[in-house]
Amino acid sequence: MNSTEALMEKWEVQLRKGTLELAIxxxxxxxxxxxxxxxxxxxxxxxxxITEGTLYPLLDRLKRDELVDAQWVQEGDSRPRKYYQLxxxxxxKLTDLTGLWRQSVIDIEFLLANPGPQPLQKTGA
Amino acid sequence: xxxxxxxxxEMIHRYLNELRRYLVRLAPHEAQEVIREIESHLFDxxxxxxxxxQNPDVAAILRGFGDARQLAALYVAHIEEGAPxxxxxxxxxxxxxxxxxxxxxxxxxxxFSMAFALLFVAGAKFLLPESVGVWSTPHGNSIVxxxxxxxxxxxxxxxxxxxxxxxxxxxxxxxxxxxxVLQVLKQHM
Numbered sequence: 001m002n003s004t005e006a007l008m009e010k011w012e013v014q015l016r017k018g019t020l021e022l023a024i025x026x027x028x029x030x031x032x033x034x035x036x037x038x039x040x041x042x043x044x045x046x047x048x049x050i051t052e053g054t055l056y057p058l059l060d061r062l063k064r065d066e067l068v069d070a071q072w073v074q075e076g077d078s079r080p081r082k083y084y085q086l087x088x089x090x091x092x093k094l095t096d097l098t099g100l101w102r103q104s105v106i107d108i109e110f111l112l113a114n115p116g117p118q119p120l121q122k123t124g125a
Numbered sequence: 126x127x128x129x130x131x132x133x134x135e136m137i138h139r140y141l142n143e144l145r146r147y148l149v150r151l152a153p154h155e156a157q158e159v160i161r162e163i164e165s166h167l168f169d170x171x172x173x174x175x176x177x178x179q180n181p182d183v184a185a186i187l188r189g190f191g192d193a194r195q196l197a198a199l200y201v202a203h204i205e206e207g208a209p210x211x212x213x214x215x216x217x218x219x220x221x222x223x224x225x226x227x228x229x230x231x232x233x234x235x236x237f238s239m240a241f242a243l244l245f246v247a248g249a250k251f252l253l254p255e256s257v258g259v260w261s262t263p264h265g266n267s268i269v270x271x272x273x274x275x276x277x278x279x280x281x282x283x284x285x286x287x288x289x290x291x292x293x294x295x296x297x298x299x300x301x302x303x304x305x306v307l308q309v310l311k312q313h314m
Contacts, residue, residue: 051190056190057200
């Protein structure tokens with residue numbers, strides 16, 4: 001791996017780390033999922049791929065912070081599974097983080113869409 | 126049950142046992158919850174791989190969870206970090222920690238020494254039956270328990286060989302109680 005690839009990987013790791021909580025809260029939006037379902041959903045998207053060893057301790061932390069709630073459910077003959085859903089506090093946090101995320105995307109898109117050498121002239125919000 | 130299935134169960138069992146050991150700082154019900162969820166995940170993935178006609182790859186699934194010690198560290202991180210104490214309270218926190226640590230080691234030495242002494246009394250009865258026992262004066266004014274070089278004169282020995290099972294049971298009880306107390310103290314260290 002050359003230094004550019006290593007830097008890119010490092011940047012990706014940092015980005016994923018910073019957005020992981022938002023990704024999990026968003027995945028649980030109006031949905032109840034158990035750990036494996038949530039893991040598969042996140043792993044199906046290129047930028048939210050994580051491992052079991054990252055997901056479960058993070059779910060545990062979100063539960064302690066009262067952002068998600070969990071219940072064991074047994075359906076038919078299947079093995080009992082622990083299902084997660086957002087709490088009202090989690091829904092509020094998702095709204096707040098979504099606002100921050102969208103503003104970041106708008107700002108970065110603006111910078112990318114306006115290269116030099118002309119000076120930047122941002123108007124409005 | 127196939128040999129491969131036994132191996133898979135053995136690998137899972139070993140991993141979960143190791144994880145349980147490193148989760149000792151969590152409350153027992155919290156640690157059990159973590160183990161239960163991970164166990165459910167492991168068997169769920171194995172079932173899905175089997176249903177898809179694949180040979181379950183337990184080693185790969187366990188790799189996803191990573192080293193048991195590191196995984197446990199993520200679960201107990203909140204205990205390590207905790208809420209920072211207000212300024213001026215740090216000295217009290219430090220003192221509390223050091224008192225708990227001293228209590229932990231004193232308790233360990235005292236409890237396990239007691240258990241060992243009781244076991245010693247039980248064992249010594251076989252070697253020196255006349256010197257080990259419980260003696261009581263006729264009017265119950267005084268009592269001598271344990272291992273003596275010269276048995277008290279004119280006082281009957283009241284337990285006989287019963288001292289062996291009684292001392293052994295007490296030794297086990299004291300050792301278990303000490304272990305339990307140490308577990309509780311460890312959570313506060």
